[in-house]
Amino acid sequence: MSTVRARVFWLAASALAAGAALLVFRSKKRHAAHPASPPPDELAGRGLAALGIVLVLCLTAAIGAPMLLRAQAAAGRERWAAAITGGDPARAPVLMVRNGCAGCHVIAGVPGAQGRTGPELAGMGRQKFIAGLLPNTPENLAAWIRDARRYDAHTAMPSTLISKAQSRDIAAYLYTIGR
The missing domain is CATH 1.10.287 (Helix Hairpins)
Known part of the structure; x- marks a missing residue:
């Protein structure tokens, strides 16, 4: 038991x-x-x-x-x-609102995150790939959050250029929702 x-x-x-x-x-x-x-x-x-x-x-x-x-x-x-x-998921909701993630995505637990431009982010921990391009690893997810256009010049997601620590916090949060 x-x-x-x-x-x-x-x-x-x-x-x-x-x-x-x-x-x-x-x-x-x-x-x-x-x-x-x-x-x-x-x-x-x-x-x-x-x-x-x-x-x-x-x-x-x-x-x-x-x-x-x-x-x-x-x-x-x-x-x-x-x-x-290596991130702290508790810090992520504020970061996601401050950096505009909430404007493009539906993100459970983030105030006002009802955007329809990007995909809903619940279940990120179950995804095999990030944006259909990168294997879903913590390093790749944090890197995508920081500078998505480095990996796909045609993506609608802007490069946020937030710090590595902040991108790890957001990645940690995304792995906790809808798992």
């Missing part, structure tokens, strides 16, 4: 165990304080309250588990992209 799945399983099991423990604890505490049998309607009320608590805990685990999985997957993609590119 993977670490993430084990954590999700542990979270769900903990919620169920906490609900059951609370039910038992309340029942024993109430019985110790009042040894005489409680009226039936009180027993039903306690049972419904305990059931409600268990359901809330299970619902919390059911909602929280997928959120936890998505967050861990995104963090894993970001670490992987940073490692292969």
Whole structure:
């Protein structure tokens, strides 16, 4: 079982165990304080309250588990992209807006990036080639971002001439979206 799945399983099991423990604890505490049998309607009320608590805990685990999985997957993609590119994907959205990428491309997670001149950039990590010309490697992607016209004089993409570090940041970001 993977670490993430084990954590999700542990979270769900903990919620169920906490609900059951609370039910038992309340029942024993109430019985110790009042040894005489409680009226039936009180027993039903306690049972419904305990059931409600268990359901809330299970619902919390059911909602929280997928959120936890998505967050861990995104963090894993970001670490992987940073490692292969030497860039920081967190810096890229601002760079892409500042350098005009958002005007030509649809880029998930970048404010205002709804351009239709260039291709949508989600899934860059799955592409075999960049612009149909260069093998999709971190070095080639960063170089294309920096100076696309060096590789294709007829491309509509302008040469940005941003720094190598900035192009690595953008490449790292592109490898994280839609993977």
